[in-house]
Amino acid sequence: MMRKTNKRLFCVCMQTSQNILITKANGEQELFNSEKLFRSLVRSGAEKETAEGIVEEIASNLAEGDQTRDIYHRAFARLKNIKNHMAARYSVKHALLELGPSGYPFEDFLKEIYIALGYTAKTRVIAQGRCVEHELDVVAMRGNERIGAEVKFHNSSAVKSDLKVALYVQARFEDIAAQSGAQTENDFTNKFLITNTKFTKQVEAYAACVGLQLISWDYPAQGNLRELIEQTGVHPISCLTTISKLTKRRLMDQGVVLCRQVREHMDVIDSLGLSPQSVARLFQEIDALC
Known part of the structure; x- marks a missing residue:
C-alpha cells in the first residue's frame, strides 16, 4: 500500500528535483521534469495521491546524471507492486520497442489501430509505381479516404527517424503517384510516415513542406501514437x-x-x-x- 503523501513535502521535492540533470537514452541531458513523470503515472491509471507518492520517492533519491531508463524502471516497479495493469499501461512506450526485430509486429499493431478507428486496413500491400513496384507497410481505407503509410521501426528509443528516411518514403509515394494511368487504389488521399520513436527536426520541416504526414510517439501534438493508443484502447x-x-x-x-x-x-x-x-x-x- 502506498503511504499517504505529505503535500508540502511533495511540492518541495517537485521544486528541488527540477534542477537535476538526467541523461536520456541518446546521451543528451535534460532537466528532470517531475510534472511529466506525474502525468504519465496518472495516465497509466494511478490515483493522483499514488502518483505523487511515486514521484516523491523517485525525486528524493535522484542523483545528477541518472539515466531516464533507470527512472522509468523505478516507476514501473512501484506501479507493478500496486496493480499489474497500471504498470502495463505505463510501459506502452517501451513495449513498442519490443515489436521487432523485423518490425512486422509493429506494422500489424498499426493496422489494428486503424481498424479500431473504423478503417479497413491491410499490411504489406504491393503498389505499382511508374518505375518499380513498392510494398507499402500499411494501407487503410474509410469512405473516400485512402491512407498509405510507411513504417520505420526502431528497437531503441535513442534512435530517431532522420531526413534520409523521409526522402526515401516521399520518393516512393511520388513514384506510385506518377504511375501512368494509375488506378484509384493507388491514389492516396493521405501519405504517412510513422515511427515508434521520434523524428528529427529536419524531418518535421521537410514533411511539412512536401505534404507528408508524420506520426511518432509524441508528434504531432494531437493525433500522436500515444493518443491513438489511449483513444482506441489498442495495447501491444x-x-x-x-x-x-x-x-x-x-x-x-x-x-x-x-x-x-x-x-x-x-x-x-x-x-x-x-x-x-x-x-x-x-x-x-x-x-x-x-
Whole structure:
C-alpha cells in the first residue's frame, strides 16, 4: 500500500528535483521534469495521491546524471507492486520497442489501430509505381479516404527517424503517384510516415513542406501514437507484465500482437504450456487493461 503523501513535502521535492540533470537514452541531458513523470503515472491509471507518492520517492533519491531508463524502471516497479495493469499501461512506450526485430509486429499493431478507428486496413500491400513496384507497410481505407503509410521501426528509443528516411518514403509515394494511368487504389488521399520513436527536426520541416504526414510517439501534438493508443484502447502484447518476454515473442510469432486478441487464440495459449494460475493472472491483467 502506498503511504499517504505529505503535500508540502511533495511540492518541495517537485521544486528541488527540477534542477537535476538526467541523461536520456541518446546521451543528451535534460532537466528532470517531475510534472511529466506525474502525468504519465496518472495516465497509466494511478490515483493522483499514488502518483505523487511515486514521484516523491523517485525525486528524493535522484542523483545528477541518472539515466531516464533507470527512472522509468523505478516507476514501473512501484506501479507493478500496486496493480499489474497500471504498470502495463505505463510501459506502452517501451513495449513498442519490443515489436521487432523485423518490425512486422509493429506494422500489424498499426493496422489494428486503424481498424479500431473504423478503417479497413491491410499490411504489406504491393503498389505499382511508374518505375518499380513498392510494398507499402500499411494501407487503410474509410469512405473516400485512402491512407498509405510507411513504417520505420526502431528497437531503441535513442534512435530517431532522420531526413534520409523521409526522402526515401516521399520518393516512393511520388513514384506510385506518377504511375501512368494509375488506378484509384493507388491514389492516396493521405501519405504517412510513422515511427515508434521520434523524428528529427529536419524531418518535421521537410514533411511539412512536401505534404507528408508524420506520426511518432509524441508528434504531432494531437493525433500522436500515444493518443491513438489511449483513444482506441489498442495495447501491444509486449506491454503485459504477467508473462515473460519469450512468451510474448512466441505469441507475436503466431500473429497475436494485441492484448485483446489473446482470448481469440486459446489454441496458441494452450501450446505455450502455461500453468492454469499463470493463465488466470494473464487474463486478469488483460481484463483490467482492456
